[in-house]
Each structure stands twice: as structure tokens, then as C-alpha cells.
Amino acid sequence: MTTLELSLSPDSWMAVCEEARLTPGRGVAALLPDGRQAAVFRDRSGRTYAIDNRDPFTGAQVLSRGLVGSADGRPFVASPLLKQRFDLETGRCLDDDEVAVTVYPVRTK
Amino acid sequence: MTTPTIVLVGHGMVGQRFLEALADRGVTERARIVVLCEEPRPAYDRVQLTSYFSGKTPDDLSMVEAGFMEKHGIELYVGDPAESVDREARTVTARSGRVVAYDTLVLATGSYPFVPPVPGKDARGCFVYRTIEDLLAIEEYAKTATTGAVVGGGLLGLEAAGALKGLGLDTHVVEFAPRLMPVQVDEGGGAALLRTIERMGLTVHTGTGTQEVVTADGAVTGMRLSDGSELATDMVVFSAGVRPRDQLARDCGLTVGERGGIAVDELCRTSDPAVFAIGECALASDGRVYGLVAPGYEMAQTVAATIAEEEAGNGFTGADMSTKLKLLGVDVASFGDAHGTAEGCLDVVYSDSRSGVYKKLVISGDGVLLGGVLVGDAEQYGLLRPLTGTVPPVSPEQLVLPAGAGAPVALGPSALPDDAVICSCHNVTKHAIGQCSSLPEVKKCTKAGTGCGSCVKTIEKLLPAATDKGLCGCFSYTRSELYEIARTLRLTSFAALLDSHGRDTAKGGEGCEVCKPTVGSILASLNNGYILDGEQASLQDTNDHFLANMQRNGSYSVVPRIPGGEITPDKLIVIGEVARDFGLYTKITGGQRIDLFGARVDQLPSIWTRLVDAGFESGHAYGKALRTVKSCVGQTWCRYGVQDSVKMAIQLELRYRGLRAPHKLKSAVSGCARECAEAQSKDFGIIATANGWNLYVGGNGGATPRHADLLAQDLSDAELVRLIDRFLMFYIRTADRLERTSTWLERLEGGLDHLKDVVVHDSLGLCGELEALMAAHVADYRDEWAETLDDPERLRRFVSFVNAPGAPDPSVRFVPERDQIKPDLTILTIGNLEGATSR
Ligand code: SRM
Ligand SMILES: Cc1cc2nc3c(=O)[nH]c(=O)nc-3n(C[C@H](O)[C@H](O)[C@H](O)COP(=O)(O)OP(=O)(O)OC[C@H]3O[C@@H](n4cnc5c(N)ncnc54)[C@H](O)[C@@H]3O)c2cc1C
Ligand code: SF4
Ligand code: FES
Numbered sequence: 001m002t003t004l005e006l007s008l009s010p011d012s013w014m015a016v017c018e019e020a021r022l023t024p025g026r027g028v029a030a031l032l033p034d035g036r037q038a039a040v041f042r043d044r045s046g047r048t049y050a051i052d053n054r055d056p057f058t059g060a061q062v063l064s065r066g067l068v069g070s071a072d073g074r075p076f077v078a079s080p081l082l083k084q085r086f087d088l089e090t091g092r093c094l095d096d097d098e099v100a101v102t103v104y105p106v107r108t109k
Numbered sequence: 110m111t112t113p114t115i116v117l118v119g120h121g122m123v124g125q126r127f128l129e130a131l132a133d134r135g136v137t138e139r140a141r142i143v144v145l146c147e148e149p150r151p152a153y154d155r156v157q158l159t160s161y162f163s164g165k166t167p168d169d170l171s172m173v174e175a176g177f178m179e180k181h182g183i184e185l186y187v188g189d190p191a192e193s194v195d196r197e198a199r200t201v202t203a204r205s206g207r208v209v210a211y212d213t214l215v216l217a218t219g220s221y222p223f224v225p226p227v228p229g230k231d232a233r234g235c236f237v238y239r240t241i242e243d244l245l246a247i248e249e250y251a252k253t254a255t256t257g258a259v260v261g262g263g264l265l266g267l268e269a270a271g272a273l274k275g276l277g278l279d280t281h282v283v284e285f286a287p288r289l290m291p292v293q294v295d296e297g298g299g300a301a302l303l304r305t306i307e308r309m310g311l312t313v314h315t316g317t318g319t320q321e322v323v324t325a326d327g328a329v330t331g332m333r334l335s336d337g338s339e340l341a342t343d344m345v346v347f348s349a350g351v352r353p354r355d356q357l358a359r360d361c362g363l364t365v366g367e368r369g370g371i372a373v374d375e376l377c378r379t380s381d382p383a384v385f386a387i388g389e390c391a392l393a394s395d396g397r398v399y400g401l402v403a404p405g406y407e408m409a410q411t412v413a414a415t416i417a418e419e420e421a422g423n424g425f426t427g428a429d430m431s432t433k434l435k436l437l438g439v440d441v442a443s444f445g446d447a448h449g450t451a452e453g454c455l456d457v458v459y460s461d462s463r464s465g466v467y468k469k470l471v472i473s474g475d476g477v478l479l480g481g482v483l484v485g486d487a488e489q490y491g492l493l494r495p496l497t498g499t500v501p502p503v504s505p506e507q508l509v510l511p512a513g514a515g516a517p518v519a520l521g522p523s524a525l526p527d528d529a530v531i532c533s534c535h536n537v538t539k540h541a542i543g544q545c546s547s548l549p550e551v552k553k554c555t556k557a558g559t560g561c562g563s564c565v566k567t568i569e570k571l572l573p574a575a576t577d578k579g580l581c582g583c584f585s586y587t588r589s590e591l592y593e594i595a596r597t598l599r600l601t602s603f604a605a606l607l608d609s610h611g612r613d614t615a616k617g618g619e620g621c622e623v624c625k626p627t628v629g630s631i632l633a634s635l636n637n638g639y640i641l642d643g644e645q646a647s648l649q650d651t652n653d654h655f656l657a658n659m660q661r662n663g664s665y666s667v668v669p670r671i672p673g674g675e676i677t678p679d680k681l682i683v684i685g686e687v688a689r690d691f692g693l694y695t696k697i698t699g700g701q702r703i704d705l706f707g708a709r710v711d712q713l714p715s716i717w718t719r720l721v722d723a724g725f726e727s728g729h730a731y732g733k734a735l736r737t738v739k740s741c742v743g744q745t746w747c748r749y750g751v752q753d754s755v756k757m758a759i760q761l762e763l764r765y766r767g768l769r770a771p772h773k774l775k776s777a778v779s780g781c782a783r784e785c786a787e788a789q790s791k792d793f794g795i796i797a798t799a800n801g802w803n804l805y806v807g808g809n810g811g812a813t814p815r816h817a818d819l820l821a822q823d824l825s826d827a828e829l830v831r832l833i834d835r836f837l838m839f840y841i842r843t844a845d846r847l848e849r850t851s852t853w854l855e856r857l858e859g860g861l862d863h864l865k866d867v868v869v870h871d872s873l874g875l876c877g878e879l880e881a882l883m884a885a886h887v888a889d890y891r892d893e894w895a896e897t898l899d900d901p902e903r904l905r906r907f908v909s910f911v912n913a914p915g916a917p918d919p920s921v922r923f924v925p926e927r928d929q930i931k932p933d934l935t936i937l938t939i940g941n942l943e944g945a946t947s948r
Contacts, residue, residue: 023646030910037910070619071621
């Protein structure tokens with residue numbers, strides 16, 4: 001069974017869930033030890049990503065519930081509230097250069 | 110080197126723009142910035158102030174993006190005005206006693222409303238119209254008033270009058286000048302405006318001054334006018350012009366103009382080089398005080414550039430006073446030399462008092478357009494203003510005559526010169542807009558269109574026409590083409606469709622937030638399966654994914670189906686009990702059912718278990734699917750009813766429940782022609798006749814209301830159902846994404862006649878197939894919530910956190926309001942929720 005792990009600092013990893021819990025193209029939310037929340041996704045080809053769960057435009061912790069898509073070959077998630085898109089690899093907002101969300105390293109084990 | 114301090118006094122529209130300009134230029138990184146703000150809230154959109162009365166909240170009006178101050182390290186002190194400036198010591202003292210030392214001081218204190226010194230002006234019931242607090246006070250007082258008078262028939266006065274009228278008051282406007290809006294429009298324009306405004310039921314008194322506010326027990330009871338008459342009124346709003354707020358500057362010895370305003374040079378520097386003044390408080394170097402926001406924005410840019418030492422010298426030398434407004438629903442615009450003051454200039458006037466349209470252009474002897482006034486129809490403003498200063502490519506008469514009268518004008522924005530300013534709020538030229546390819550891009554790169562919005566239409570005309578009709582970046586096909594592809598090739602997977610029919614750049618990719626739900630809906634319409642299994646689960650919008658509607662704080666609403674709006678007392682009690690036990694906010698919707706708000710994602714299954722047990726099912730409030738079939742009480746009770754409208758509404762709602770469509774579907778059934786169920790505003794509406802039913806289609810409420818068209822008359826129950834089956838399936842098959850039946854019908858080639866041919870006369874031989882598709886839908890329908898609750902695997906997604914299944918989301922919190930709950934939005938403004946606790 002493969003476990004998905006997320007890293008908060010260079011050499012500490014925390015287990016999030018079994019990889020199989022993730023539907024390709026969708027996300028789940030994980031509660032981090034410091035009270036923050038991460039949005040963890042898996043795409044069609046099985047790659048996994050994690051970014052902060054907080055939608056910076058509305059403040060709501062909902063990015064994990066957005067739809068995953070790709071543009072120019074790069075994966076993104078669209079916020080379910082006002083639909084701004086965030087690059088899953090860099091956290092950059094594709095609709096507003098000034099905005100970005102934190103990205104967390106992930107691995108499977 | 111020590112960090113310099115910039116102090117901004119006044120956090121209004123111009124002050125905020127100044128802060129943004131500093132941030133854009135990176136000044137916020139090298140200077141300490143302190144803002145003293147008098148009002149109890151940060152900068153908001155004063156220009157849109159009146160929209161408070163049409164439902165905008167103070168928060169909606171805010172001009173400060175969440176996190177802006179924190180991000181740029183700006184210290185903002187709300188509710189703490191500057192009281193004095195010591196220019197020698199370079200300090201500002203605020204009301205709280207706070208003393209801030211500055212290297213550079215920027216005054217952006219705006220204006221105050223001028224109140225003529227008439228007796229009684231301070232009585233209870235007298236107001237001004239400038240701040241959100243003013244509007245709140247007016248709204249409160251108006252609750253007990255029946256009549257209101259506005260002193261001043263200018264731009265703001267008419268806006269205030271519109272607001273009073275909207276609050277249900279019998280409204281009067283008293284204007285000293287002989288016409289309305291004397292500054293902006295000329296006599297003819299004023300007359301056209303007057304006619305239209307009187308037609309709306311306002312009483313206008315022009316050429317009349319206010320001598321006294323009559324009071325009893327300290328409260329307004331009326332006004333004495335200069336012609337000796339008395340006007341009975343419960344409240345008075347003064348809107349007799351504004352004066353620059355220059356007291357702070359006066360007190361510290363800065364030069365001010367004879368008639369007010371802090372005197373500044375082209376760089377907006379006051380008589381003290383360390384002090385700048387911008388916006389409505391400044392007396393510009395051309396000797397004018399500008400009462401509009403666009404010139405203030407230009408001043409803000411100038412000062413920010415000077416402080417950043419980038420482009421000193423590119424100063425503010427005066428601005429265009431052009432305006433376009435919608436006052437009380439009437440378009441009014443003036444631009445350039447509207448009053449024709451230039452020597453030797455000529456007028457071209459078109460006036461039609463029946464329709465309240467008045468247009469005047471001012472032309473110089475050699476044919477140059479100098480300015481103009483448009484009342485009642487300002488469609489051409491976006492084109493005419495940038496043409497000012499040039500010789501227009503067609504004759505002036507053609508520019509003012511309505512389309513159809515005289516030679517048709519084939520003049521679009523393409524005729525404009527490259528340096529024509531298209532957006533005057535942000536000073537953006539045609540050339541700059543030409544660098545972009547879509548409206549969102551224009552807004553992002555140039556800010557054009559993000560101010561008053563009046564230029565958006567012109568901008569759209571300048572952008573390359575959308576020749577690519579494709580659904581999105583992933584598909585070059587439209588929704589209806591994709592429907593046909595999926596249907597004929599019997600495709601059941603999004604990935605297969607994308608990889609076989611997607612654009613080359615998108616094949617093998619993820620799709621996007623546009624095509625995934627669209628294809629999800631097509632597959633659901635064609636296959637009728639449970640929408641949340643396998644790949645389908647990854648296609649649904651978040652609302653469908655959780656079978657509930659997401660609200661602004663990430664919580665959800667729950668809407669059980671109540672067919673036809675008919676409900677037993679027992680079921681009503683269950684809804685009440687569920688709402689009470691889970692602490693949900695409860696509201697009767699506009700669709701004759703009950704919405705329960707504020708459920709956390711992990712509570713949805715327990716809530717629905719209770720509802721399903723009591724016999725409820727999903728109301729599909731979340732889906733692009735049938736919403737409600739509203740119904741009047743009908744023949745059973747109503748003395749006028751000719752058919753049983755409730756029975757028919759329930760039958761139709763149960764038949765079409767769960768049907769996935771390009772957009773939501775609404776319906777209603779009325780028991781007679783009195784139409785209490787508003788069936789003609791629905792996608793399909795039914796009105797009872799003595800002989801059966803009339804079927805109307807393509808109606809819409811919402812943003813672009815449309816009355817439904819009559820499709821067929823005097824149908825029997827069976828004929829009615831069969832025709833609706835065909836109509837709905839034909840729509841589902843051929844409509845575009847997010848196209849309601851109203852827009853679809855408008856677009857359909859051949860319109861209503863073609864629709865009749867296809868669904869009534871079966872001209873395409875499609876009807877058998879359409880009926881079969883609907884029969885399959887009806888046979889296969891199962892309640893999504895019951896199916897979800899039955900399956901532990903499906904229920905696993907309903908957790909707040911995948912790694913802490915029992916834990917509630919601490920960011921979903923509520924505060925009390927009117928004996929129920931509402932989202933606690935303050936918690937959403939905190940980035941890190943460390944230590945936050947659940948409700
Ligand atoms: C709850 C309700 C307001 C209320 O408190 O009364 C409501 C609430 C919403 N409406 Fe509505 N509409 C509600 C009746 C209406 C009506 C009146 C009616 O149905 O008789 C209309 C105008 C009639 C019409 O649609 O033609 C209406 C026109 C809209 C529109 C504009 C549609 C249009 O074609 O212009 C939208 C936006 C959209 O669908 O794209 C919308 C969208 C919404 C959404 C779904 C917005 C959203 O995505 O969050 C709201 C979600 C509610 C929720 O979370 O449960 N709502 N909405 C009403 C629910 C009725 C019901 O029982 O299902
Ligand atoms: C109802 C209405 C409709 C309007 N419509 C339009 C329109 O359609 N188009 C248009 O161009 N313009 C319009 N205007 C005018 C526009 O709002 C102003 O031009 C614009 O707000 C000026 O910006 P400002 O920052 O100079 O002043 P303001 O927005 O008035 O801001 C000045 C701020 O400074 C504060 N202040 C004053 N003294 C102090 C002090 N000592 N210490 C701290 N703070 C202080 C004030 O409280 C205020 O918040 C409208 C105005 C109103 C009221
Ligand atoms: S529409 Fe006719 S039958 Fe129905 S409630 Fe109104 S008056 Fe009565
Ligand atoms: S002119 Fe106001 S937004 Fe462009």
C-alpha cells in the first residue's frame with residue numbers, strides 16, 4: 001500500500017493518506033500540525049501535488065475542493081468559489097500575478 | 110541610511126490609489142508608510158456609493174484588496190483623523206494623540222458637502238450624502254418618513270433623489286439654477302432630463318432657492334422656498350455642491366486658494382516642498398478643483414512617481430471633465446467643451462421630447478469636434494469622447510441622428526486614432542488596448558474598464574472578434590457538437606473524448622474547469638448513471654461533487670425537494686427539527702422551498718440521513734438540472750382556478766427531477782390566466798385554460814429577464830407532458846454551455862417557428878428519439894442522496910480532513926444574527942488558523 005507524504009520542513013515528512021484515497025483530478029484537505037491546511041491533489045497520470053488549502057481571494061479553506069485542469073501542459077486547480085486558477089507546481093495564481101499560495105513537497109512511500 | 114517616512118492623511122479613493130501606486134513602484138519596500146483615516150473603515154468606492162441601496166454591502170464597496178496593507182507593510186489607523194501638522198518639526202498629530210514624524214506628507218482629505226447657511230439646517234432629519242455612514246443614517250430615518258426633499262439638482266442631488274425614491278418616499282428636488290445638472294448639461298439637455306425624471310414620479314422645482322428648513326420639536330417638517338411657498342417634507346438631504354477639505358492645510362500655514370483648495374504645482378507639491386496634496390482637496394495648477402475621481406487618480410500617480418524619483422516632470426496639468434452617468438436610469442453624458450464656450454463654435458442638436466433624447470455636439474468653425482451633451486441615449490459617448498479634438502470621419506449630423514433616420518453611420522471604434530483615450534478612469538489609449546486580446550487581459554494589463562465601467566462596450570468592439578467558437582482551451586468544438594460526438598460514438602469517458610477530440614495541445618492533459626463539468630453533464634444526460642462514481646466524480650463542479658451548494662466560507666447549504674411547493678405539516682416539522690439540531694440558518698427561498706445553510710462538509714451525511722428517512726430527496730439546488738416547478742394553489746382552493754395546478758406541478762417536478770442540462774431548468778404551473786405562479790418567467794411554464802393547458806417556453810428571470818413564448822395551446826395532460834419531453838431533450842442536445850433556454854431560443858436559427866416545426870410538427874423526424882431519451886431518464890432516476898448514504902465508499906469523501914476524519918474544519922465558524930447564524934468572515938481574513946477553535 002502506498003502512502004502519500006507531505007513535507008513541512010526540509011527533512012520532516014508527515015503521512016497524509018493512502019494514495020488510493022485520491023481520485024485522479026480531484027483533491028483532499030489535510031490538517032497540518034500547526035493548524036494550517038494543505039490541499040493535496042493527484043492528476044490523471046498519477047502525479048501528486050500539495051498547496052495551501054486557503055483560497056487567498058476569499059479566505060475560505062476550499063482549494064482542495066476545486067477542479068484540477070491543465071493549461072499549456074502545466075497542472076492547475078481552479079478555486080471552487082470564484083474560479084481563480086493556481087499552478088499546482090509553483091502555487092502562482094494564473095489570473096493574478098500578485099497572488100500565490102504556498103507549495104508543499106510531496107512524495108509517495 | 111534611515112528609512113524615510115511617508116504620511117498619508119485621508120484614506121479615500123485617491124488616497125488608496127496613491128498607496129497602490131507606491132506599491133507598484135516598490136516604494137513601500139524602502140519607506141515606512143503611515144495612513145491616518147478619519148472614517149471608521151478603509152477606503153471604499155464612493156462613486157458607487159448609491160449602489161448600497163441596491164444591495165451592495167459596505168464590504169462589497171471596499172477598494173482595499175484583502176491583505177494589501179499587511180503585504181506592503183503599511184500602517185493604517187482607521188478612525189483616527191489628523192488634527193494638526195507641525196511643518197517645522199515635520200510631525201502630524203492625530204485625534205488619538207498619536208504623533209507621527211514625516212519626511213513626506215501627502216494630503217488626500219477630499220471634500221465635504223456644502224450646506225447652505227439656512228435656518229434649521231441642523232434639525233433632526235437633515236442629512237448630507239457623502240459617506241457610508243450618511244447613507245446608513247438616511248436609510249434609518251426614512252423608515253419613519255413619507256416625503257423627502259433634496260436640495261440641489263446636480264449630479265449628486267439626482268443620485269440622492271433616486272435613493273430617496275427607492276426608499277419609497279415621495280421625493281422632491283429643489284434646484285436654484287433654472288435647469289437640472291447645470292454644470293454638465295445645457296438648457297436643452299436639462300429640459301430632456303426634467304421630462305424623463307418627472308415621468309418617474311419625482312417633483313422638480315427649478316429656479317427655486319431654499320430659504321429655511323421648517324421644524325417642529327427640533328425635527329424637519331418642511332422647507333420654505335424662495336418663491337414664498339412651503340413644501341411639506343419629513344427629511345432634507347443637502348447636495349448643494351462640495352468644498353475642498355483644506356482646514357488642516359490652512360491651520361499649518363500652507364497656501365490655499367481664494368475659493369478654497371490646497372494650492373499645488375504641476376507635481377502636486379504645496380507651498381511646502383515636503384507636503385503634497387492630491388484629489389478633491391487640491392487646487393490644481395490650472396486653477397481648478399476637480400470633483401471627479403479620474404483626475405485625482407492622475408494626481409496620485411504623479412506624486413507616487415515623483416516620490417519614487419522615476420519620472421519627475423510628468424506632472425498633472427489639468428484633466429478632462431467628461432462624465433457619463435446613469436441617473437435614475439437615464440443616461441447622461443457630457444464631454445469636452447459641453448457648453449460651447451470656444452469662440453466661433455457651432456452646435457448640432459438632435460432633440461426628441463417624446464423619448465426624452467437630447468444630443469448636442471459642439472463643432473469648431475473648421476469642423477473639429479469640441480465637446481457635447483447626450484441625454485437619454487449616451488450609447489455613442491464611448492466613441493465621441495475620444496474623437497474630441499479631431500475632425501470626425503463622418504458629418505456631425507450623422508453622429509447625432511438615431512440609427513435609421515438619415516444615413517446609417519458605419520462608424521465604429523476602428524475609426525478612432527491610436528492615441529484616443531478609451532478609458533478615461535485609467536487614461537488608457539486605443540493603442541494600449543490593441544496590445545491585448547481579451548477583456549480580462551485588458552483589465553489585468555491596463556486596468557481599463559475597472560473603474561466606472563462605461564468604456565467596456567467600446568473596448569469589446571476593439572478586441573479581435575472571437576472567431577474560435579470552441580468550448581475552452583481544450584476543445585475546439587462547442588457543447589452541442591461534443592454532445593453529438595459523445596452520443597454517436599457512444600463515448601462514456603471524458604479522457605477518451607479529450608484524447609480523441611481535444612485540441613492537440615490539450616490531448617493527454619487534464620482538461621480544465623470549463624470542459625470537465627460540461628462533459629460531465631453531457632455524459633450524465635446521455636447515460637443517466639450515478640454522477641459520482643469512477644471518472645465522473647472527477648468532472649463535477651464542487652457543488653455536484655458534494656451534492657450541496659458551497660457558501661462563501663466553505664460551508665454548504667442543503668435544499669430538499671418540495672415538489673410544487675406543497676408540504677405536509679409533518680415534513681415541515683422534520684425540516685425544522687433538522688435545522689434546529691444542526692444549528693442551520695433557515696430561509697424560505699424564491700423557489701417555494703426551504704434552504705438550510707451552514708452545514709460543514711462532514712455534517713452533510715447525517716443531515717441527509719434524517720431528511721431521507723423522513724421521505725425527502727435531493728432538490729438538485731447544486732446541479733445544472735431541474736430546480737423547482739413552482740405552483741399556485743389552483744382550482745382546489747382558489748375561486749378562479751380552472752385546473753389543478755398543484756397536481757400538474759408535482760407531476761412535472763417528479764418527472765424531470767435530476768435531469769442534467771446545459772444550465773439549470775425552472776418551471777411553474779398557474780391555475781388560471783391570473784398567473785400567480787409566474788409561469789411566463791420560466792424555462793417552461795404552464796398556464797391552465799378551460800380546455801387544458803397552454804405551454805410557454807424560453808422564459809427567464811434573473812439578470813436578463815425574458816417573457817416566455819407560447820408554444821402550444823389547450824393541450825391535454827398527456828399532450829403537455831409529451832411536448833415538454835421533446836422540448837427539453839432538444840434543448841439539452843443543441844444548447845451551449847451555461848445557455849438558459851431563453852438565450853438558446855433567441856439564438857436558435859428560425860427561432861420559435863423552427864422550434865415549433867421540430868417539436869410540434871416533427872419536421873426533423875427527431876421526436877421519437879427525444880421521447881425515448883426522456884423515457885430512459887425517467888425510468889433510471891434514483892435519488893442521489895439516498896444512493897450516496899447507502900454506500901460507505903461514496904460516503905468517505907464527506908470529511909473535512911482526509912488525515913483527521915472526525916475533526917471539524919476550524920475555519921468554518923458562525924456568529925449570531927437575528928436569532929440564527931451567519932458565517933464568521935473575520936476568521937477568513939486570518940491567514941494562519943493556528944489556535945483557532947471550532948464553534
Ligand atoms: C436560494 C435562492 C435565493 C433565495 O434565498 O430565495 C437562490 C440562490 C442562488 N441562486 Fe438563484 N436562487 C433562488 C432563486 C432564484 C430565482 C427565482 C425563482 O427561481 O423563482 C431566480 C430568477 C429566475 C430565473 O432563474 O430565471 C434566480 C436566478 C439566479 C441566477 C441567474 C440566472 C439567469 O439566467 O440569469 C443565478 C446564476 C446562475 O445560475 O448562473 C443564480 C444562482 C444562485 C446560486 C446557485 C449562486 C451560487 O452559485 O452560489 C445561489 C445558491 C443558493 C444555495 O447555496 O442554496 N440564481 N434564482 C433561490 C432558490 C430557489 C430554489 O428553491 O431553488
Ligand atoms: C454619491 C457620489 C457619487 C459620485 N459619483 C461620481 C462619478 O460618477 N464619477 C466621478 O468621477 N466622481 C464621482 N463622485 C466623486 C468622487 O467620489 C470623488 O471625486 C472621489 O471620492 C475623490 O477622492 P478623494 O480621495 O480625493 O476624496 P474622498 O474619497 O472624499 O476621501 C477623502 C478621505 O479623507 C478623509 N479625511 C478628511 N480629513 C481628514 C483628516 N484630517 N484626517 C484623516 N482623514 C481625513 C475623509 O474622511 C475621506 O475618507 C461621487 C461622489 C459621491 C459622494
Ligand atoms: S393563478 Fe389563478 S388559479 Fe392560481 S392562485 Fe392565481 S388566481 Fe388562483
Ligand atoms: S472609463 Fe471608467 S472604467 Fe474605463
